[in-house]
Amino acid sequence: MHSHRLGDFEVDPAAGELAGPAGREQLDPKVMQVLLVLAQAAGRVVTRQELLEKAWPGVVVGDDAVSRCIYQLRRHLRRAGGDERHAALVETLPKRGYRLNGVQPAAAPSAPVADLVPGNPAGTAAPDVAARAAALADTAARAATADATPRPARSRRLLAAVAAAAVGAIAAAAAFFRQGEPVRQDPLAGAQFTRITDSEGVVPGVALSRDGSQIAYLARLDGRVDAWIGRVGSGEFRNLTQGRVPEIDNPARSLGFTPDAAQVTVWGRLRDAAGKESIHTWAVAAAGGEPHPYVVDDASEVEWSPDGKQLVFHPAAPGDPLFVANIDGTARRQIHVAPYGVHCHFPIWSPDGHFIYFVQGHPPDKLDLWRIAAGGGAPERITAHDARVSYPVFIDATTLLYLATAQDGSGPWLYGLDLRRRVPQRIGQGLEQYTSLAVGAGGRRLIATRTTPRTSVWRVPVLERAAREADAERLPLPASGGRMPRLGPDYLLFVAGNGSGLRRRGTRDGTVTELWNDRESRLVAGPALDRAGRRIAFAAARDGATRLHVMNADGSGLRILAAGLDVEGAPAWSPDGRAILIAAEQGHDTRLFTVPLDGAPIVPYTADHSRDAAWSPDGSFLVYNGAEVGPQFPVRALSADGRVRTLPDIVLPRGARRLVFLPGSTALVVLKGDARDRNFWLVDLDSGQERQLTDFDSGFAIDNFDVSADGREIVFDQVREESDLVQIDLARR
Incomplete structure (x- = not known):
């Protein structure tokens, strides 16, 4: 060579x-x-x-x-x-x-x-x-x-x-x-789109039988998520699980039809009396009946080979190891495991059965499509999105459709990929966002969850009892909404609805001022205020890389720190205000680095997988997120001199990375619950005691938050996704 x-x-x-x-x-x-x-x-x-x-x-x-x-x-x-x-x-x-x-x-x-x-x-x-x-x-x-x-x-x-x-x-x-055939510019050209649901509560998660005649989807009703089933074209759906499968609402593929469409498989989670979590795959007869464990009950995301004779799946273990087994669960063999802290999801078989395609990376937004031979071997990366990638499906032997966010973080949108060319193409330039996808009828029919997100900012008092939704108050913001709120001495800082701007709302007069706006950039995490509230640090993605920015609280003095560092997660100011702690990828790991404001060398702060740190009020130690294993991650701590600090066992769900100290204490305010049913909890880091701070109705999806300087109030954002199911019948090719 x-x-x-x-x-x-x-x-x-x-x-x-x-x-x-x-x-x-x-x-x-x-x-x-x-x-x-x-x-x-x-x-x-x-x-x-x-x-x-x-x-x-x-x-x-x-x-x-x-x-x-x-x-x-x-x-x-x-x-x-x-x-x-x-x-x-x-x-x-x-x-x-x-x-x-x-x-x-x-x-x-x-x-x-x-x-x-x-x-x-x-x-x-x-x-x-x-x-x-x-x-x-x-x-x-x-x-x-x-x-x-x-x-x-x-x-x-x-x-x-x-x-x-x-x-x-x-x-x-x-x-x-x-050479060869021209690239298909739009695999959905001439397709017929039909809305098939018109009800509240639809959440991501769909399945379509192989013959394209039956649909299963997830919806929240009466405070819980259940699997619903119906025949295509009937307009009628019935509750298949009726609350008998706990915690179906998972961040990856939760539903599937067996090859003969006689059963629907459902991925759920159980917690024992000590709070330890386990995952299970249940099967329910499509005609109705009691759920029972499937042949690989200790695993999730089961998918069948084209001939229906084999399965691919993964347990909830470090690296999400992929296994292939016979249809009855025998001859189980591992074909791949990712490095620690890296996840594998959405495994599917290629139409010829020779390859397993899957999504691999750091959830939620550092993922790509990979493949590996069904018999094992070296994995091969297929795309280079480094974004939120999910739900790949084949519509023919060489064409993959999947969901992914764009480089600016918007979406997820629908993408197509011709495997002979390997050039991802976004399909359609409208505002339709999709959150789940399934295929049937030999690739001629798709079922998708289409959603319109709405964001708003609220506040709720910290009470002796658990506050209810009626205790919360929505804050008046511009029509575009807001996210990731932070409280300054006399203002509320928030991210504009599309993620490309930072705005400040005065607490006295309510005046909204735009501090930063870059239509080609997008904030990837919440901003951070120094202890005096006079400076702002934030991470914004542009041109495929994420950079750490710092500016004054009035929007002046904007500059980029550590231009060569591709950062991840949210920044945190050091107690003395002279440096910023931020995570960056190093090999397969994400680790915290200290970035001095005076241009001094960047110094690694942690040796293990870590991100999204928060300093204690007295500056004596910090807490941070460890590596995700399954849909959750541990909270860890280091003293100011770098020594490990022992904490009570704190395990939080994916997407609840924000950690905030209650002012003047060693207690943490955290989020617990699934993506659409989260509440605030107070965790004492000395005693390990926990207290629930809110008891909101289901569907009150909280993404980010902050605590007031006196500890009496929490401000948070709420994301409501108005979703429905869409049937897409492709034109004959």
């Missing part, structure tokens, strides 16, 4: 590999092509349009495809290089494009240019294209050697080798993408 040197790295386009001081990385084909285009430019700014034209020749894709590849390229550079300065080799120039810095020359390859295309067998490029590309490479090399000035000539000559390789790879890629 032939390689080229870029700074501290060796790049092997044919193998799709990037090797650096800290290791070797495997790049997706499109990421490699973007790298080659940037290398060809040799320090020149490359516009997004130029990248689209050269790396996706003849294919229509959105700008977010470029952002995803740039983000992935920086991540590979960081991992292979071993530190943040290597990721900074790819520079973003706002409103202009991208530039690759630090390109070092290397010898020209002798291999045919077609061999440089990742995943493209030698000789597959059309002969005339290969010949023209070879001529371009030869011309570039001769032009570089024509200058007699020693140093510039040597630099140009060697850079021309990289440029020639890039030209060849791009030309071969163009030939490759012109």
Whole structure:
């Protein structure tokens, strides 16, 4: 294999590999092509349009495809290089494009240019294209050697080798993408959409029988979530579980039909007297009856092979190990397990039964599609969203549909992926958001949960008793709503409804002032105020990377800290206000780092998986979220000098990461319950005693909150999703 040197790295386009001081990385084909285009430019700014034209020749894709590849390229550079300065080799120039810095020359390859295309067998490029590309490479090399000035000539000559390789790879890629059938621009073109529910309480979770005749879905009624079932076209549904399966409302696929459609499987959770949680797969006859344990009762997300003879599933264990077994649960064998802290969800079989496709990453919004051979082996990454990805389904042998949030965090939207091209395409540009998806009738019929989220901000007093919904008061905000509220000395800070702005509402006069707005960015977590309420720190995603921002409470003095650090989760100010604690990905783990405001070096704060920290009122220790195992995570603590502090066992549900100390105490205010039935609890970190602070009605979905300086009031946001089921019948192809 032939390689080229870029700074501290060796790049092997044919193998799709990037090797650096800290290791070797495997790049997706499109990421490699973007790298080659940037290398060809040799320090020149490359516009997004130029990248689209050269790396996706003849294919229509959105700008977010470029952002995803740039983000992935920086991540590979960081991992292979071993530190943040290597990721900074790819520079973003706002409103202009991208530039690759630090390109070092290397010898020209002798291999045919077609061999440089990742995943493209030698000789597959059309002969005339290969010949023209070879001529371009030869011309570039001769032009570089024509200058007699020693140093510039040597630099140009060697850079021309990289440029020639890039030209060849791009030309071969163009030939490759012109082969075969044209990319399907919209798999749903000509489809018929039919709304099939018109009732409150529909929540994410759908299933469709293989013949496309029966639908099962989840809905909340009388304070609980149940599975409902009905025949397509009847308009009538009946409660299948009737409260007999506890805690069905899970963050991954909860429902399924057995291949013969005789039973519906339901994933539920149980808690014993000590509070220990276990997961179970139950089966209920489609005609009705008592739930009973399914053949793999200790597992979840059961999915059947195309011939109905095998199962794939995973237990709730670290790394969500994927198992394949016979239909009766025998011959159980593990085919994959993710690293600790990484999750695997939504496993499905390919139509030919050769592969298992699944979603892997850090929930909720650092996920992608992967696949692995049904017999095991090395997993292969299919997409580079690094977003909230869910519910993949096949509509034919090569076309996957799935749900994913966009690069700015909006959505989830419906995406399509032709596995021969592997270029994700958002389907439709409307405002329809989808939260679950199922397929049947040989890929000709889909059932989706379509939702419209509504956000608002409320406050509730901390009482001796558990406050009820009637005790809460909605705060007047602009029509777009608000999220992630934070309380300052004389103002309420909140995130604008679409996540691209920060606003401040005065507590005296109610005046709303916009502090920050960037339509190309989106806040990924709640902002943080320093102890005086004079400065704000927040993390915002843009161009595929998330950066830590800091500004004054009046919106002035905005700047980005630690530009090379791709951060995650919510920031936290140090007690002295001189630094910010924020999580960032390091290898497969997410760890806390200290970012000084004065530009001093960034220092790792924790060695284990950690994020979303909060300092105690006296600054003597901090608490943080540990790695998720199943749909929950532990709360851990460190003293100010870095020693482990012992805590009572505190396990919180996924999505309830916000930790706030009650002022002047060592008690934490936390959220407990499922996504649409959460309440506030007070946990004393010394005694372990707990007290319920609110007893809201079901459906009062709380996402984020803050506590007033006197500890007498909680402000929180409420997210209501008005959902319904939509039947999508595809046009015959």
